[in-house]
Amino acid sequence: MATSGDAIRHLWTHKTQDHPWLPDEELVIDRAEGVWVWTERGKKLLDGFAGLAVVNVGHGRREIAEAIAEQTVRLAYYPTTRQFSNRPAAELAAKLAALTPGDLEYSFFAVSGAEANERAMQMARHYWLASGKPTKHKVISLEGGYHGGTTGTFAVCGLPHLVAPYADLHVPGFAKITPPYPFRDRGRGTDEELVQRRARELRQAIVAEGPETVSAVIMEPVISSGGFIMPPIGWLRAVRAICDELDVLMIADEVITGFGRTGRWFACEHDGIVPDLMTVAKGITSGYIPLSAAIARRRLADAFPDDAKQENVHPGTYAAHPVACAAALANIQIMEKDNLVANAAAMGARLLDGLQQAVGKKRIVGEVRGRGLMVCAELVAPDGSGRPLDKELVAKLDRKAWDRGAIVYARGQVVRLAPPLCITPAEVDQLGDIVAASIGELEGELR
Numbered sequence: 244m245a246t247s248g249d250a251i252r253h254l255w256t257h258k259t260q261d262h263p264w265l266p267d268e269e270l271v272i273d274r275a276e277g278v279w280v281w282t283e284r285g286k287k288l289l290d291g292f293a294g295l296a297v298v299n300v301g302h303g304r305r306e307i308a309e310a311i312a313e314q315t316v317r318l319a320y321y322p323t324t325r326q327f328s329n330r331p332a333a334e335l336a337a338k339l340a341a342l343t344p345g346d347l348e349y350s351f352f353a354v355s356g357a358e359a360n361e362r363a364m365q366m367a368r369h370y371w372l373a374s375g376k377p378t379k380h381k382v383i384s385l386e387g388g389y390h391g392g393t394t395g396t397f398a399v400c401g402l403p404h405l406v407a408p409y410a411d412l413h414v415p416g417f418a419k420i421t422p423p424y425p426f427r428d429r430g431r432g433t434d435e436e437l438v439q440r441r442a443r444e445l446r447q448a449i450v451a452e453g454p455e456t457v458s459a460v461i462m463e464p465v466i467s468s469g470g471f472i473m474p475p476i477g478w479l480r481a482v483r484a485i486c487d488e489l490d491v492l493m494i495a496d497e498v499i500t501g502f503g504r505t506g507r508w509f510a511c512e513h514d515g516i517v518p519d520l521m522t523v524a525k526g527i528t529s530g531y532i533p534l535s536a537a538i539a540r541r542r543l544a545d546a547f548p549d550d551a552k553q554e555n556v557h558p559g560t561y562a563a564h565p566v567a568c569a570a571a572l573a574n575i576q577i578m579e580k581d582n583l584v585a586n587a588a589a590m591g592a593r594l595l596d597g598l599q600q601a602v603g604k605k606r607i608v609g610e611v612r613g614r615g616l617m618v619c620a621e622l623v624a625p626d627g628s629g630r631p632l633d634k635e636l637v638a639k640l641d642r643k644a645w646d647r648g649a650i651v652y653a654r655g656q657v658v659r660l661a662p663p664l665c666i667t668p669a670e671v672d673q674l675g676d677i678v679a680a681s682i683g684e685l686e687g688e689l690r
């Protein structure tokens with residue numbers, strides 16, 4: 244039986260939509276396998292955005308379903324408060340300690356990406372309290388940055404239209420700095436000069452705040468919601484150096500970029516740096532069940548003795564949920580067995596190259612860029628001014644790609660692609676062709 248539009252309208256998320264593009268009933272997703280999804284009405288589509296850049300291993304993996312079923316029957320739930328633990332949680336924490344760079348070794352599990360970021364900021368705060376530096380509390384972030392939809396993460400959100408309604412609830416005065424955005428800001432200089440300029444501004448911002456009041460800097464290695472902005476390699480290294488110099492913690496939000504998305508297990512690896520805290524979600528279970536983590540370096544954990552009798556960050560009911568952790572272990576096993584990180588690097592390069600060749604020189608394409616399987620085309624006005632193309636026009640690409648058999652994510656001035664990491668060369672080419680044809684059609688309409 245088909246889902247009725249009347250029933251769908253009881254979903255809060257459907258009460259208001261920012262750019263309605265098809266009747267609700269057309270957009271009921273019913274089943275999925277690999278990189279493909281089917282709507283309830285039977286339309287087959289290539290999932291060019293892996294849901295929300297989540298389903299890294301692809302849809303319909305039985306191994307994860309079985310791990311979930313087995314763990315649910317064995318132990319569906321027990322808290323990790325009052326010293327309790329469970330095997331999947333402990334094994335996953337140990338696995339993450341091995342997979343993540345450097346001495347990121349202590350995982351605080353949570354449910355969503357937003358919560359992981361809240362926890363990371365809390366862990367940073369407790370670290371400073373434990374280190375005898377109680378005035379360090381501010382968190383500096385990036386314009387365009389997105390760290391979740393909760394009130395706490397909105398305090399460090401760099402997308403003003405999202406946070407405006409909550410301004411009165413926020414801790415005032417958390418500074419936002421501009422990230423290096425080569426396409427818009429490189430000018431006649433080099434990427435390296437741009438990185439240095441933005442790094443100087445970050446340093447000045449921390450100094451202006453007073454380093455003795457700054458707890459942490461939080462940033463995404465690729466600014467995802469803000470427009471798939473890809474700072475040059477070297478940026479994170481520059482941030483790391485400033486944080487070290489001024490005794491400020493660095494939090495890398497790898498909620499999207501983690502677990503192979505950029506062609507490395509974690510995007511920080513491109514820069515060869517180790518943040519003090521790393522947050523992960525999405526790809527940790529490929530979305531089969533929600534889970535996230537804030538992962539801390541040894542030195543942070545060492546600030547709290549093993550025999551401490553006082554709680555620091557207060558855990559939630561679902562912290563280290565055994566079923567979610569079992570799903571994550573099965574998910575990571577698939578990633579390793581199927582070499583999905585290497586596949587993301589290879590397929591990402593193929594998608595980027597194909598798209599650059601197909602549309603790179605079009606009048607309405609300013610830039611095609613990518614890092615692993617995060618690839619996008621930034622669209623500009625057809626008049627040669629370089630101005631961003633009107634977002635209502637860009638949004639038309641969602642429908643144009645849909646009609647051709649793919650789901651993409653067109654927002655602001657950017658059409659984004661982040662398919663499952665298991666994508667094959669033939670599927671990559673199909674996705675690239677669909678996007679190129681959609682952009683071609685849009686350009687034709689603007690003549």
Ligand SMILES: Cc1ncc(COP(=O)(O)O)c(C=O)c1O
Nearest residue numbers: 355356357389390391467498499
């Ligand atoms: C970089 C980044 N951080 C945090 C979040 C928030 O994650 P969640 O929606 O699971 O709270 C997102 C969501 O898209 C994200 O892209």
